[in-house]
Amino acid sequence: MFKILKYSFYDVLRSRWTVLYFLFFLVSTFALLYFSGNMSKGIVSLMNVSLTIIPLISTIFGVMHYYNSREFVELLLSQPIKRSDIFIGQYLGLSFSLSLSFVAGTIIPFIAYGIFVSSEVWNFSLLIFTGAILSFIFVGLAFLISILNENKIKGFGIAILMWLCMAVVYDGLILMVFISFNDYPLEKAAVLMVNLNPIDLSRIMILLKLDISALMGYTAAVFNQYFGTTNGMIMSLLSLLGWIVFPVLLFNFFAKRKDF
Amino acid sequence: MITPVFKSLFLSALLSTIFLYPGSAHAETIKVCQKCSFSSIKKAVQAAHKRDTILIREGTYKEKDIVVDKPITIIGEHFPVVDGEENGQIFLIRSDSVTIRGLQIQNVGNSYVEDWAGIKALHVKHCVIENNKLLNTFFGIYFAKSENCIIRGNEIIGKAKNEIETGNAIHLWYCKKMLIERNKTSGHRDGIYFEFVSDSKIFNNISTKQVRYGMHFMFSHYNEYFHNQFTDNDAGVAVMYSDHIYMHENSFSDNWSPVSNGILLKEITDSRIEKNTFEHNTIGVYAEGCDRIEIRNNNFNKNGWAVKILGNCSDNKFEKNNFTANTFDVVTNSSLSHNLFEQNFWSEYTGYDLDKNGMGDVPYRPVKLFTYIVEQTPASIILLRSLFIDLLNLAEKVTPVITPETLVDKKPLMKEIKW
Numbered sequence: 001m002f003k004i005l006k007y008s009f010y011d012v013l014r015s016r017w018t019v020l021y022f023l024f025f026l027v028s029t030f031a032l033l034y035f036s037g038n039m040s041k042g043i044v045s046l047m048n049v050s051l052t053i054i055p056l057i058s059t060i061f062g063v064m065h066y067y068n069s070r071e072f073v074e075l076l077l078s079q080p081i082k083r084s085d086i087f088i089g090q091y092l093g094l095s096f097s098l099s100l101s102f103v104a105g106t107i108i109p110f111i112a113y114g115i116f117v118s119s120e121v122w123n124f125s126l127l128i129f130t131g132a133i134l135s136f137i138f139v140g141l142a143f144l145i146s147i148l149n150e151n152k153i154k155g156f157g158i159a160i161l162m163w164l165c166m167a168v169v170y171d172g173l174i175l176m177v178f179i180s181f182n183d184y185p186l187e188k189a190a191v192l193m194v195n196l197n198p199i200d201l202s203r204i205m206i207l208l209k210l211d212i213s214a215l216m217g218y219t220a221a222v223f224n225q226y227f228g229t230t231n232g233m234i235m236s237l238l239s240l241l242g243w244i245v246f247p248v249l250l251f252n253f254f255a256k257r258k259d260f
Numbered sequence: 261m262i263t264p265v266f267k268s269l270f271l272s273a274l275l276s277t278i279f280l281y282p283g284s285a286h287a288e289t290i291k292v293c294q295k296c297s298f299s300s301i302k303k304a305v306q307a308a309h310k311r312d313t314i315l316i317r318e319g320t321y322k323e324k325d326i327v328v329d330k331p332i333t334i335i336g337e338h339f340p341v342v343d344g345e346e347n348g349q350i351f352l353i354r355s356d357s358v359t360i361r362g363l364q365i366q367n368v369g370n371s372y373v374e375d376w377a378g379i380k381a382l383h384v385k386h387c388v389i390e391n392n393k394l395l396n397t398f399f400g401i402y403f404a405k406s407e408n409c410i411i412r413g414n415e416i417i418g419k420a421k422n423e424i425e426t427g428n429a430i431h432l433w434y435c436k437k438m439l440i441e442r443n444k445t446s447g448h449r450d451g452i453y454f455e456f457v458s459d460s461k462i463f464n465n466i467s468t469k470q471v472r473y474g475m476h477f478m479f480s481h482y483n484e485y486f487h488n489q490f491t492d493n494d495a496g497v498a499v500m501y502s503d504h505i506y507m508h509e510n511s512f513s514d515n516w517s518p519v520s521n522g523i524l525l526k527e528i529t530d531s532r533i534e535k536n537t538f539e540h541n542t543i544g545v546y547a548e549g550c551d552r553i554e555i556r557n558n559n560f561n562k563n564g565w566a567v568k569i570l571g572n573c574s575d576n577k578f579e580k581n582n583f584t585a586n587t588f589d590v591v592t593n594s595s596l597s598h599n600l601f602e603q604n605f606w607s608e609y610t611g612y613d614l615d616k617n618g619m620g621d622v623p624y625r626p627v628k629l630f631t632y633i634v635e636q637t638p639a640s641i642i643l644l645r646s647l648f649i650d651l652l653n654l655a656e657k658v659t660p661v662i663t664p665e666t667l668v669d670k671k672p673l674m675k676e677i678k679w
Contacts, residue, residue, distance in 0.1 A: 171648035186639040
C-alpha cells in the first residue's frame, strides 16, 4: 500500500494542476496578507477562500484522478496486490499531495509575515488543520461518487452537485429552518446541524477561536459550551474524522466488490 | 493688645480665603504618627481647627468613621495606609473646602444597607480629593448633593466579582460643576457613576475591567467628557436619559462580550459625540430612543457591529466617520430610518468616483441583508461568513428589496479621514 501511496503521491505532485493549486494559495495568501495588513483579518479572509476552494478543488481532483487512473488501476489489479491497498493507497496519495499544496501554499506567506512570533499561531494552525482535513474528506467523497458511477459525466455532475449542496444549499436550508422555527430555541438544533456538514463545522470551529464568538450572543454561549469544552472539541473532531472514515470505508467496500 | 492680634488673625483668614490656601501662617499643622502627639487620625481631626492641616506620616492606621466636619486639609506623606478592616466607611466629609490628598485608603467592607465608601461627602462645596489610592473600597469616592468639587489623580482599585456585591469607583449623586480628572479605576460595578449631575467635566480618566459599566450616567445634563479611556469593561459604557452631552476624543475599546457595547445611548438628545475611537467592541454605538445627536469624526474599527441604531431614533447625524473592518457596519430593526448618514468612509465600499471629488458616485448601503436576517433570527449568526450568505448579500446589494431604503450614505468618502 505504501508503495502505491508513494507513486500516486509523486504522480499527482508532478502534475501541473497541483503546482497551480499550490501557486493559487501562495499568491492569494500573500495578497490577502498584503491587503489586510493584519494577521487575524488575513486568517479570516483565508478561511473564506479555503472553505470554498478546498472542497471544490478536492472534489474535482478526486473525480478526475479516479477516472484518469482507471487504466493504471486495471493494470495494478492484474498484479497480486490487495484491492484495498491499491484504492486506499491512491486515495491517500492524492489527499496527501493536495493537503501538502494547500499547507505549503499558505504557510510560506504566513511565515514570511512572521506567524510564529505572533499570537495568532494557534488560530492559524487550526485553519491549516481543518483545511487538510477538508481535503481528505472531499477526495474521499469524490472517490466514492466516482466508483458508484461508470459514466464520467454523470460522476462529475453528481460530485459538483454534492459540493454545491454542502457549500451553499445546506446553509440555505439551515437559514430556512431558522426562519420558519424562529419562535423555538434553535441553539441545540444549530449545533447538531452544523455537525452534519464538514464545511460548516470547520467554519464554526475557526470562527469561535478567532474571538468572534461574542458576536453570536446567546447562540455563541451554547456553542462555546459545546465547542469550548474538551468533550465538544473531541465530538467535533470525531465528526470530521467520521466524514473521512465513512466515505472511504464505503468506497473500499464498493471497490472490493466491483467488477472491473 | 488684643486688638492687633485679632486684626492680624482676621487679615490672615481673609488672605487665606482670597488665595484659597488653607495652610496659611496662622493655621496649624497637626502631625499624626505613632510617636507624634496624635496617633489617631480621628482624634487629630476632632482637635483641629478650621483651615488646619493634618499631616499624616507613613504607617498603618486602623480607623473608620472619620467625620471631617470643618474645612481642613488632610495630607498623607508617602501614602499612609488607612484601613477600615472590612467593617465600615472611612472618611465622611460634612464640611465645605476639605482637601484629602496622598492617602491609601483600604478595606471598607461590603454593606447591603448603607453605601459605605472610602471617602464620602454629603452637601459640600469646594472639596478636593486628590492623588489618593483606594483599594478594596466598597464605593470609592462618593459625593452627594455637592458642588464645585474636584476629584483628581486618584487610583481606585476594587475586587468586584459580581454586580450585587460591589459599589462604584466614583459615585456622584445630585452634584453640580464637578471636575473628575486623571483618575484610574478598575474592578468595581461602575467606574464612574453619575446620577442627576450637571455642568461637570470628566477628562483623562481611565476606567477598565469593571463588572458592569466603565461609565454610567443618568439624568445628567450639560456635561462634557473627553480624553477618557474605557477599556475591557463587562458591558462597556452606558449613558441614559440625558441631554446636551458633549463627548469627544474618548477611547472605547475591547468591550467584548455577548452583552457588551462600546457605548450605549438611551434617550440621549441634543448631544455631540466627536473624534472618539471605538475599537474591538461587540457593538460600537448602541442607540435607543436618541434624537438630534451629532456623531462626527469618530473611528469605528474592528467592532462586531459598529452602530446599532433602533427605529425609535430620529434626526441623528452620522457624518465623516471612519468605518473600518467591522463585521457589520450598521444595523437597525426598522425598515425606515430617520437618521442621516453622510460623507462617512466605509472600508467595504466598492464604488467609484468618476468626477474625482473624493466622494463615491454610487450610494453605500451599510445595512446588509444578512444584518437584517440576524436581527430577525439571532441564531442565524452561525452562518456568518458562509458562501451562501455572501451570495445573498450580493444579490440584495444589486437589487435592494428588504434592507432599509432610506438608510444610505449618498456621498461615501473614497479615502479614510484623518483628524
